Amino acid sequence: MDYLLTEEQIMIRDLARQIAVEKIVPVRAELDEQNKFPRDIMKSIAQADLYALFIPEAYGGLGKKSLELCIVVEELSKACLGVATTYASSALGTYPILLYGSEEQKKKFLPDVASGKSLVAFGLTEANAGSDASGIQTTAKLEGNEYVLNGTKQWITNGGEAELYTIIAITDKSKGPRGASAFIVEKGTPGFTFGKKENKMGIRASSTTELIFNNCRIPKENLISKQGMGFIIAMKTLDSSRTGVGAMGVGVAQGAIDESISFAKNRVQFGQPITSFQAIQHMFADMQTQTEAARALVYSVARFIDSGAKDFSRASAMAKLFGTDVSMKVTTDAVQIMGGSGYMKEYPAEKMMRDAKILQIFEGANQIQRNVIALDMVREATRAK
């Protein structure tokens, strides 16, 4: 398939692919096995200007958009979803500043994101606030020129590794969802510490920790937009980033297809390579068709967003939903095709299958994506009457 990428987009894809092949594939099993954060790879990604990709030119970036970001995320995900998650989460954490940050905040924080000096994390989830974000208990109270943060964020990707954290906290409990606000917290701020690093089923190269705020004082200039904008900022951030999660699904699915077909070509049973059996052929045909359909959807939605669309919740939810459901199915089938070998850690298929599972869960469980899609459909049908 040719997606009519520009020469520049192909250049970006090739560069991400080069990083995947030269820097990620040789170490991915070790990172997974040892739960090890990929610091050297992040350095290569920074050196290659891939953090600059999604930052506007005015702040030291390259001013590229969703499609370019999806292309990079897809290539990294082919090699290792843990690495791709680390990279993509930095973009996720940056969106609140990109979308709603003041000129001063952009000038202060974005150049270091572009250069790769600052990795970023997004802190929304809490023990009692997952799919139901209104359960947030972390508070921020204005005292003089400072906000004082208290509470604990859970399962935060890049926790402990990121320099910058965009945090959603409650500033006015009486206002419900309209009482949340978004803040920028820098690592090293007194009263801001990290809980233990989580031991995960997959994406083990990525760091996931609690963020603990104990009378953590931040300058009031670190409030993003206005008080009460927290939920809107969080929702728009997730709308913008979800397509990228779909791209992760496409990447890991394609990676699993590539691994399993090269294995199957050489796996001889009953005197012939198993690729000569129709049962296997049909599995591959379905896997690639689904993956290609997911890719087409992800790219289309990315292009739709990049065209300047205002409301793309439904579109990005569909890209996330479909891309990630496909990735779970395709990686599971890849393990199936590879049989006993697929189940062993000597081959990357089992890791891909473990990694893929998170995609159906994080950045809005796929059940929530269906809610978003259906709600928008019903709303549209009601308006049409």
Added chain:
Amino acid sequence: MNIIVLVKQVPDTSEVKINRETNTLIRDGVPSIINPYDRYAIEEALRLREKHGGKVTAVTMGPPQAVEALKEAVSLGVDDVVLLSDRAFAGADTWATSYALSQGIRKIGDFDLVIAGKQAIDGDTAQVGPETADMLGIPFVAYIRKIEQVEGKKMVAERLMDEGYDVVETSLPALITVVKEINEPRVPSLKGKMKAKSLKVAAWSAADIGADENKIGLRGSPTQVVRIFPPSPRGQREILSGSVEEQVAHLAKKLKAQSLI
């Protein structure tokens, strides 16, 4: 610190097939790449620049398409490139190549260090580095695996040997060749790739570098290729350890066992 890196465009030998009748390489349709050892040279130059400031210039001699190797160098971050390209350079052996390169380097002028890969993967001679240094009249150190220190006009580095390494001090300017142990080359940057894409390189001709026409190209090449054959493999080796007495006893026993003494 101003650094010149010598690069060579070579066929990607992982893609090369051999003509069994003539025992020569089939180069048709084989993609060209930067000699892999030169990527370590470029990386080391970039790291030295990051530490000490200055400028990195990549130099190559080759046909007009060798500009692709220079573009790759730019995508990795080198500041400037020089392409030595002239029909008169064609057919050069290592001696004539080294002469042309040394003339090009003289024209560039101001430099503190020249870095090259230990050898090119096509010819595998490892001669151009030392010959170029000799023609420039500067010190040469081969097989550098680590640059320990650069201070003023002096450099301390580790030279990889068969067993262990030497610590070598040299005055600057000097020419060094590097081995793959020295670093892990970076991938290109997007900004570098964009810069490389629009890069226009004006080639320097033999006249531009004031080359003596009797010293370049086929005419300037004393080498005659009589026969090409793979080198015979090194035999089994064993390094003895222990006290001198133990080693002697061990050696005597081995030689006796082989009926050599």
